[in-house]
Every structure is written in C-alpha cells, then in structure tokens.
Amino acid sequence: MPGNAGKHTVVIGGGIVGACSALELLRAGHDVTVIDPIEPGGREGASYGHGCWISPASVVPMSMPGLWKQVPRYLTDPKGPLVIRWRHLPQLAPWLIRFLLAGSSVPRVEATALALKNLLQDSPDRHIALSNEVGASDLIRREGLLYAYPDRKAFEAEALSWHLRKITGLRWRELDRAALMEREPNLAPHYTFGVVADEGAHCTDPGDYVAKIASAAFTRGARHVRAAARGFAFAGNRLSGVETDTGFIECDQAVVASGAWSKTLARLAGDKIPLESERGYHAVVSLDVGGPRSPVMPSDGRMANTPTKSGLRLSGQVELASIDTPPNWHRADILVDHARRTYPELAKKEAPVIDRWMGHRPSTPDGLPVIGPSSRSPDVFYAFGHGHVGFASGPITGQIAAAHLSGPSPNFDIIPYSPRRFRLRAA
Numbered sequence: 001m002p003g004n005a006g007k008h009t010v011v012i013g014g015g016i017v018g019a020c021s022a023l024e025l026l027r028a029g030h031d032v033t034v035i036d037p038i039e040p041g042g043r044e045g046a047s048y049g050h051g052c053w054i055s056p057a058s059v060v061p062m063s064m065p066g067l068w069k070q071v072p073r074y075l076t077d078p079k080g081p082l083v084i085r086w087r088h089l090p091q092l093a094p095w096l097i098r099f100l101l102a103g104s105s106v107p108r109v110e111a112t113a114l115a116l117k118n119l120l121q122d123s124p125d126r127h128i129a130l131s132n133e134v135g136a137s138d139l140i141r142r143e144g145l146l147y148a149y150p151d152r153k154a155f156e157a158e159a160l161s162w163h164l165r166k167i168t169g170l171r172w173r174e175l176d177r178a179a180l181m182e183r184e185p186n187l188a189p190h191y192t193f194g195v196v197a198d199e200g201a202h203c204t205d206p207g208d209y210v211a212k213i214a215s216a217a218f219t220r221g222a223r224h225v226r227a228a229a230r231g232f233a234f235a236g237n238r239l240s241g242v243e244t245d246t247g248f249i250e251c252d253q254a255v256v257a258s259g260a261w262s263k264t265l266a267r268l269a270g271d272k273i274p275l276e277s278e279r280g281y282h283a284v285v286s287l288d289v290g291g292p293r294s295p296v297m298p299s300d301g302r303m304a305n306t307p308t309k310s311g312l313r314l315s316g317q318v319e320l321a322s323i324d325t326p327p328n329w330h331r332a333d334i335l336v337d338h339a340r341r342t343y344p345e346l347a348k349k350e351a352p353v354i355d356r357w358m359g360h361r362p363s364t365p366d367g368l369p370v371i372g373p374s375s376r377s378p379d380v381f382y383a384f385g386h387g388h389v390g391f392a393s394g395p396i397t398g399q400i401a402a403a404h405l406s407g408p409s410p411n412f413d414i415i416p417y418s419p420r421r422f423r424l425r426a427a
Contacts, residue, residue: 006031009405010242010251011222012229012265013258014040015047016206016391017383019213020130020398021255022222028406032222033251034214035229035244036258041211046259048207049282049359050391051304051315053295054127055145055200056120058389059113059168060161061367062278062318063103082318083331092320095276098365098422109164112367115416117168119369119393124201126395131209134216139209139309143294145200146175146184148342149193154299162195172197186290186343191298202295205309206391225249229258231268232380239379253379255401260323260360262370262384270376271419275385277360279319283332284311284355290345301338311354312346314339318361327358363387371400371417381405382419 007030011022014036025032038044062082070082084092103109124142131140149155155162165172175183175194183194203209218224227244232254234240241250256265263275285291291312296305303316314335319328340347364370364385374380383401386393403410 007253008033008251009253009255010035010249011255011257012036012242013256013262013384014038014214014224015045015257015259016210016213016394017386017397018255018257019210019217020394021257021383021401022217022398023213023220024398024402025255025405026217026220026222028402030402030406032217033225033249034217034222035225035227035242035249037226037228039211040214040224041207041209043207043357045207045210046359046361047210047391049280049315049357050203050206051282052202052204052206052306052308052313053145053200053304054124054140054202054392055197056117056123056168057145057165057170057197057200058120058392059116059170060164061103061109061112061116062387063099063365063367064109064160065103065105067103068100082320084320091322092276095274095365096320098274102366106160109160110167113164113168115368116389118413119396120389121169123392123396124199127201127203127392130213130395134212136209136212139204139212140201141204142201144196144198145202146294146296147195147197147299148180148184148187148191148296149195149299150190152193155193155195158299170197171199184292184294184296186292186345187296188342188344200295202306203391204307229265231265232376234377237377239377253381253405255381255383255405257383257401259384259390260362262362262382266370266374266382266419269374269380271374271382272422273370273385273419274365274422275362275370276320277323278363278387279321279325280315280359280361281317281319281327281331281335282313282315282357283335283353284308284313285336285339285346285351285353287312289349289351291339291343291351296342298338298342301342303335303338305339305342312339323360329356332356332358361387362390366421369393369397369417370419371397372414372419373404374419
C-alpha cells in the first residue's frame with residue numbers, strides 16, 4: 001500500500017504472532033522493527049514449546065459449565081490436568097472468578113466458540129500457504145488429528161465439546177476399534193473408539209518454523225532490536241516512540257504481541273487487561289520405538305501426542321502460578337508416564353526422554369485473545385492473549401494487525417476480541 005511508505009511500525013514480540021505481523025506489515029509497505037530480547041523461535045518463547053496442532057477443532061474454551069465444581073480438586077490434586085498453586089490463589093482470584101463466569105452457561109461458551117472459529121476455521125490452509133512462502137513447507141503436515149477414547153461412552157461424555165465443534169462447522173469421522181487400530185496400531189488396546197478431524201494439520205518443529213517466518217521478514221527489510229520494551233511515548237493521542245531497556249525507538253505505530261508479558265504494556269497504553277500465564281509443559285521422547293504415526297490426543301490424558309523432527313512431543317498440562325515461579329518438572333513427568341500407558345511399546349523399550357520444557361501461555365479469562373487498538377492511541381494495536389490458539393491463529397492475527405494499521409479497517413469483525421470488553425479501563 002503506497003500510503004504506508006515511510007511509516008515506521010514497531011512490533012513488540014518475535015513469537016508467531018509478532019513474526020506474522022512483521023511479515024504482513026512489510027507486505028503493506030511499512031518500515032518494520034521487531035523488538036524482542038531473544039531470537040524469534042528461541043526456546044524461551046511460547047511458540048517454541050507449542051503442542052504442534054493447527055486445528056479448527058480448538059474452539060472449545062478451557063472454562064465450561066460445571067467447571068467450578070472441580071476447583072477444590074485443582075487445588076489439591078498435583079497430578080490433575082489443571083493445577084492451581086495454593087500460595088498464588090489470592091493473586092489469581094480475580095482472574096479465576098472471571099474464568100469461571102466465562103464458562104458458566106452454554107450460550108456463553110457457544111459465543112466463545114463462534115468467535116474462535118473466525119480465527120481458526122482456515123488456519124491449516126493459512127499455515128500451508130505461509131510455510132510455502134517462507135521456505136518451510138516441510139514443517140507443516142496435513143495428516144488429520146485423532147482423538148482417542150476408551151469407548152463411545154467416553155466420547156459421548158464430551159457431548160458439549162463436540163456440539164461446539166459442530167456449530168462452528170467442523171467435520172469429523174468416527175472410528176471403531178478395528179479402524180482405530182489400523183490407523184494407530186501402537187495404541188494401547190483399551191482405546192476402542194476414535195474421532196478424526198481430517199482438516200487439521202500439525203507442525204514438526206514450531207521453533208524452527210517461527211524462526212523461518214521471522215527470517216523471511218528480516219530478509220525483506222525488517223530489523224531486529226534485541227531489547228525489552230518498557231513503555232510508550234505519546235504526543236497527544238499519537239504514538240511517537242517505544243521505550244526499551246537499551247534506548248528509545250521513534251516510530252509511528254506499534255503492535256503489542258509480547259505474549260504473557262503484554263499486560264504491563266497494555267496498562268501503559270490505557271487498558272487494564274486480566275491476563276495471566278497458563279504455564280504449559282512438554283516432554284519429548286525418542287520415536288525410535290512404538291509411538292503414534294500421526295498426532296493423537298488421548299481423552300484420558302488431554303495432551304497432544306505429536307511426532308516431530310526431534311521425537312514424540314507430549315504437550316499439555318495447565319498450571320496457574322506466578323510468571324516467575326520455577327518450573328515443576330513433575331508436570332512433564334506426568335506427560336511421559338501417561339504416554340507410556342498410551343503406547344505400551346514406549347514403556348517396554350524404555351524410550352528415553354530427550355527434552356523437557358515449560359513456558360507461558362498468555363491467557364485471558366474468557367478464552368479469547370485481545371486484538372484491537374488501545375484506549376490511549378489508535379497507533380498502538382494489541383495482538384496478544386491467545387492462550388492455546390496463538391500458534392494456529394498467528395497468520396490471521398498478523399493480517400488483522402497489519403490491515404488495521406494500514407488504512408481502512410478490513411472486513412473482519414474484531415469486536416469479540418476488544419480490550420474494552422473487560423471494562424477495566426486503567427486510570
């Protein structure tokens with residue numbers, strides 16, 4: 001867009017959303033600087049540790065009707081899929097109250113699912129196109145995503161989740177025991193029913209993929225400043241620059257895409273966002289022995305089991321605690337133990353654990369990201385808080401950010417993701 005020539009836009013954050021935003025802003029004619037203290041795709045970023053799934057089925061929010069009944073167990077069961085550390089409860093209480101309210105009724109979770117649909121429905125196609133563009137076509141595979149259940153009754157117990165997927169247009173195939181074993185012969189025999197979402201895709205190396213997206217942006221002229229953003233400078237309601245820990249960067253616009261660290265920047269731009277870290281874990285075990293052929297999510301473990309370039313990545317677990325709390329590696333051990341029960345050959349042949357990782361999912365209580373202009377200035381655009389869907393929705397979020405900062409607003413409704421929906425405007 002010629003009208004954007006010379007317009008300097010800073011992207012704060014080099015994860016999947018930031019890298020995609022930088023690429024789209026360059027395409028729209030902006031001069032782009034990416035601010036991030038680490039290399040894009042680095043181990044410290046949430047994108048690096050992602051569960052690898054790129055799924056239109058990821059429309060089911062964490063908070064669902066009746067979840068409040070499970071809170072006592074989350075506080076006391078150290079092996080559960082969601083753990084809340086006791087000593088952090090006072091700090092997390094406001095977020096948790098909003099979280100439970102967001103899933104308190106079927107109409108509420110239906111609205112959330114429909115809003116997530118708009119970000120996810122064509123995400124595999126977008127990633128395939130993007131991977132081809134940046135020379136990473138070998139990293140995105142469309143082999144379908146399998147949900148494995150002990151039996152049909154276990155599948156029917158998740159009726160609301162599949163109802164949400166159905167109303168958002170997801171199509172799936174059901175597999176009986178014979179078809180399930182034909183697809184995944186290494187599954188334990190107690191799994192007798194499966195559901196395949198053929199539209200789903202997965203990434204075999206999320207860190208390398210993000211690095212390649214960012215590299216494409218840098219090759220096309222974007223600059224990388226290794227620094228941490230600390231605040232903004234304004235002239236009236238217009239942005240004049242970004243303060244960093246290494247100096248001041250003059251700019252005309254900024255995209256805030258710094259994940260779990262975006263809350264402080266948003267407050268400085270006029271918005272108090274209830275954003276917390278959902279601490280996620282993954283472990284990688286050797287794929288030299290009998291794991292899955294393609295991505296599997298066992299219903300009794302609620303974790304993504306995904307073949308990758310480095311091994312079988314086991315991703316899942318939600319731990320709510322302060323962002324600076326040390327990792328609890330027992331959470332990664334739970335993933336490995338469950339995988340050895342899911343694929344008996346892994347236990348029989350003692351598949352070695354190659355890696356363990358912990359990172360921070362930036363999560364809002366209602367399960368929707370924050371996408372839109374700040375209250376302080378239209379020049380500061382938010383693109384953070386994607387929770388479990390940031391990787392899948394990175395390309396479309398980057399396109400939305402670039403379009404809003406480049407001229408007439410695009411034909412995409414961002415009202416469901418507005419920072420004003422929390423009605424907690426900062427002073």
